[in-house]
Amino acid sequence: MSYLKQGMLAAAMMLAATTTSLHQAHAEQCEQQSFEETKYVICTLEARKADLRLFWKGADGTPYRAFSSLAEAVRAEGKTLVLAVNAGMYRGDFSPMGLYVENSRELKPVNTSKAESSAGQVPNFYKKPNGVFFLAETGAGILPTDEFLKRAPKVRFATQSGPMLVIAGKLNPIFIPGSTDRTRRSGVGVCGTGTVRLAISEDGVNFHDFARLFRDNLKCPDALFLDGGNGVGLYYPAMGRNDRSWHGGYGPILGVVE
Numbered sequence: 001m002s003y004l005k006q007g008m009l010a011a012a013m014m015l016a017a018t019t020t021s022l023h024q025a026h027a028e029q030c031e032q033q034s035f036e037e038t039k040y041v042i043c044t045l046e047a048r049k050a051d052l053r054l055f056w057k058g059a060d061g062t063p064y065r066a067f068s069s070l071a072e073a074v075r076a077e078g079k080t081l082v083l084a085v086n087a088g089m090y091r092g093d094f095s096p097m098g099l100y101v102e103n104s105r106e107l108k109p110v111n112t113s114k115a116e117s118s119a120g121q122v123p124n125f126y127k128k129p130n131g132v133f134f135l136a137e138t139g140a141g142i143l144p145t146d147e148f149l150k151r152a153p154k155v156r157f158a159t160q161s162g163p164m165l166v167i168a169g170k171l172n173p174i175f176i177p178g179s180t181d182r183t184r185r186s187g188v189g190v191c192g193t194g195t196v197r198l199a200i201s202e203d204g205v206n207f208h209d210f211a212r213l214f215r216d217n218l219k220c221p222d223a224l225f226l227d228g229g230n231g232v233g234l235y236y237p238a239m240g241r242n243d244r245s246w247h248g249g250y251g252p253i254l255g256v257v258e
Contacts, residue, residue, distance in 0.1 A: 186225075
């Protein structure tokens with residue numbers, strides 16, 4: 001065999017190995033799981049290795065709103081959006097409800113206000129304690145909002161949402177076992193040595209059972225609720241998912257770029 005043919009063969013084998021490696025990485029990032037008869041998509045990421053970022057607005061200052069719009073913007077930079085979820089609750093103009101930090105810039109301040117209940121219901125964001133998911137130089141973390149303000153960590157990315165699901169290994173005490181308040185929900189947990197786990201329920205689940213998914217099944221000592229109902233969304237082409245929000249779009253988005 002000539003040196004030219006040997007070189008071409010080696011290059012082809014390297015390309016095939018790289019493609020296979022990428023495919024396997026994607027296949028391992030998210031998978032379908034069941035916990036106590038509720039179906040979920042669980043995505044596992046190593047925060048120190050994955051290029052995990054928060055996104056909100058494009059270069060023109062307009063919120064991305066759709067996963068496909070963000071994917072196009074990332075593609076224009078020569079990269080690929082491989083995974084995304086909506087990163088917390090947002091207002092009618094698609095702006096974050098609370099703290100939002102992107103590339104070390106605070107674009108929205110911490111929200112410590114108390115919402116008045118409507119017909120006996122407190123909006124999820126204001127159920128106490130709410131919290132902050134953040135990415136710092138040392139990795140990922142989740143803290144109740146009051147604790148985050150006390151510690152004031154230096155962060156590259158941060159999003160505030162609520163309520164907290166699991167706090168230092170304990171379920172949020174406001175949750176009611178057997179509650180009939182069941183809907184689709186999404187959340188994020190920081191587990192073990194900083195592993196980040198995203199969970200998107202495919203069935204209706206109450207807060208108590210959703211929190212137990214993170215504590216008892218995923219072994220996450222800290223977890224934060226992101227959104228629920230029609231606001232839940234997942235972008236994961238490897239699984240054929242490119243969800244659309246029934247609210248006309250999403251606000252902040254948590255995404256993985258390769």
